Amino acid sequence: MRQGLRLLVVDDSEDDAILLIRELRKGGMLPNYTRVDNEHDMRKMLSAQQWDIIITDHNMPGFSSEEALAVVREAELDVPVIIVSGTIGEDVAVRAMKAGAHDYIMKDNLARLLPAIQRELKEATVRDARKRAERTLHHMAYHDSLTDLVNRREFERRLKSALNSSKERGLTHMLLYLDLDQFKIINDTCGHVAGDELLKQLAILLSKHIRESDTLARLGGDEFGILLESCAERRAIQLAQELNSEVRNFRFVWQQKPFTISLSIGIVAVTSEYGSGAEILSHADIACYAAKDKGRNTIQVYQSDDVEMMRRRTEMQWISRIRIALEENRFFLYQQPMERIGPDRGAGLHTEFLLRLREGDEVIPPGAFIPAAERYSLMPLIDRRVIELVFQYLAESGKGMADKGAYFINLSGASLSDDKVFEDIRKNLRKYKIRPERICFEITETAAIAHLAETVEFIREIREEGFKFALDDFGCGMSSFSYLKTIPVDYLKIDGSFVRNMLSDPIDVGIVEACNRIGHAAGLTTIAEFVENEQIKEKLIEIGVDYAQGFAVSKPKPL
Structure with a gap:
């Protein structure tokens, strides 16, 4: 040839x-x-x-x-x-x-x-x-394989270059941080293939609105970034509004099912005041989350003196600290015993395990990091770590094979719909060989009601394995009394805000009495929280509550 x-x-x-x-x-x-x-x-x-x-x-x-x-x-x-x-x-x-x-x-x-x-x-x-x-x-190396947009690595390099030009030449640039609202719904209902197709179509849609000198990137998942070089804030806001309108009017159709999409957009000015591109991205992310909190499909410009932004910034700092704590095993346990104040004083040890974080010589209480963990979906990871720590302790101490008693472990609402949490419970049960009836998982009343379907299914599976379940902070939403017919639990923990003021507020006494009566009518064991002195304990004995928990019984102590 x-x-x-x-x-x-x-x-x-x-x-x-x-x-x-x-x-x-x-x-x-x-x-x-x-x-x-x-x-x-x-x-x-x-x-x-x-x-x-x-x-x-x-x-x-x-x-x-x-x-x-x-x-x-x-x-x-x-x-x-x-x-x-x-x-x-x-x-x-x-x-x-x-x-x-x-x-x-x-x-x-x-x-x-x-x-x-x-x-x-x-x-x-x-x-x-x-x-x-x-x-x-x-x-x-510099582009996203799915959308062919610039990837995060290259976007960060260009952002660093823009920041340098701000410092050297006094230029102002703008960064837009875009997050798809409820993208998970499409992934869950139609599969990841549909989600990938949506991202590719949106990449094309967004590309039509930026100049050649600007950079549109996929930063990961359903998040996009736009770097507008030499751009005024007014123009950045106008572009964000155009993008919001364009995406809102866009209809994504998958297998003849139409979906409406929207964006939450955070905006931050790239100026010489910043020390790094990572700090700029962090502030843009904070502004984007603030936009989501305002109702989604909205825009938020980052303001350093805004109270909400300051709170967000603190929470964002906690994200990395929590991840490091998980990697380096810095979480450890306290416990707070409960006292049987009702009949049958021989029911065995009842105690609640409480989480702490160690950073150097400092012991940090959960109230400092749990809000950030909840907001940024880290609670299932923390819950899984706590579960393993408790099971390990009960196995090594021999308490997990006791004939009586109950050991309480708190679960977050997010863990109820996380399959890995339930998998870990089963895995640790096999690994540490403790009696499941000695373990009582507890969830707050508000979280249970907010995730009612998941809660009922989770508790059903837990109880089938032999574990017990408690409803915590009960009474803080009185309309939820009727949910006791739906939620199959073993223990009812009466909200401490009512217990604490029992001696001075007759209404609180009435609420505690009502919670206790309804709990007993449902065949549940009742526990009063925040029992801070002997007088409150005596009042609870008079009412007929089964267990007391609080400083009058014992302060939390490390294992």
Whole structure:
């Protein structure tokens, strides 16, 4: 099969060029060639089209092979150049090879020409494939594989460059942090393939609204970033409004199901006041979350003196501290025993495990980090760590095999719908071989009602394994009394805010009495929290509450 060849011949002799072409045709090639004999024409032909091979004579009037090689180098072309000459000395040949020639052939030995061209074509193909692979790898290093937008790494590099220009030249840029509202619904209902398709379509949609000098990136998951260089805040807000409107009017259809999409957008000015790009991104993220809190499909500009922003910033700092604490096993347990104040004083030890965080010599209570963990969906990770710590302690101490007693572990509302939490409970039960009936998981009343379906299903599965369940902070929402018929629990923990003021507030006494009566009517064991003195304990005994928990019984202590 004959092989086509785009050949540029640099030779002042038409006859010599014809001899070359004849030799190539004899070897099975079909050269489509053009002949030039001066620098001007050569430059013109190099810019006019692509060439597979350049064959140049060594000595032409006013134009040598060395000059022809210089023209190829200046054009920055990766085209093999072969010198074919009647007379060329060895020193000249060596100099030509150093200048970029790929081979040199004497005109009286043209039999070498075809193999030399075939070799150079093969090597050129290999070089071209390698360059394509390198370009692909380079592109992949700086672009998101799904949307083909700039990836987070490159976005952060460009943000750093923008920050430097702010410091050196006083320029102001703007950063938009975009987060899709309720993207998880599409992933959960239609699958990740649908979610990926949505992200690709949105990437195209968003790209239509930015300038060539701006950068649109996928920062991860369903989050996008836009860096607007040399941009005023007013223009950034206007663009954010345009994007919100565009996405809100966009209809994503998957398998004939239409979905309405919206964005929450945080905006922050990139100025010389910032020390790093990470700080800017963090503030943009804070503003974006604040936009979500305002009702989604909204815009929030970051303001450093805004109370909400300051709270957000504190919570964001806690995220990394919590993750480090999990990685470095800095979480540990306290416990607070309960006292049986009702009949049947031989019911065994009842105690609640409480979480603490150690940073250096400081012991940090949960109230400092739990709000941030709840807001940023880290509670299931913390709950899983607590569960393992408790099971390990009960196994090593032998208390997990006791005939009586109950050991209480708090669970967050988010853990009720996290399959990994239940998997960990089962895994740790097998690993540590303790009696499940000794463990009582507890969840607050408000969380249980907010996740009612998940709560009922979770408790059902827990109780099937032999574990017990408690409803914590009961009474803080009196309308929830009816939920006791729905939520199958074993213990009712009466909210401490009512217990604490029992001696001075008759209404609180009535609420505690009502909670206790309803709990007993449902066949549950009742526990009063925040029992801070003996007088309150005596009142609870009079009412008939089963257990007391608080400082009058015992302060929390480390294991």
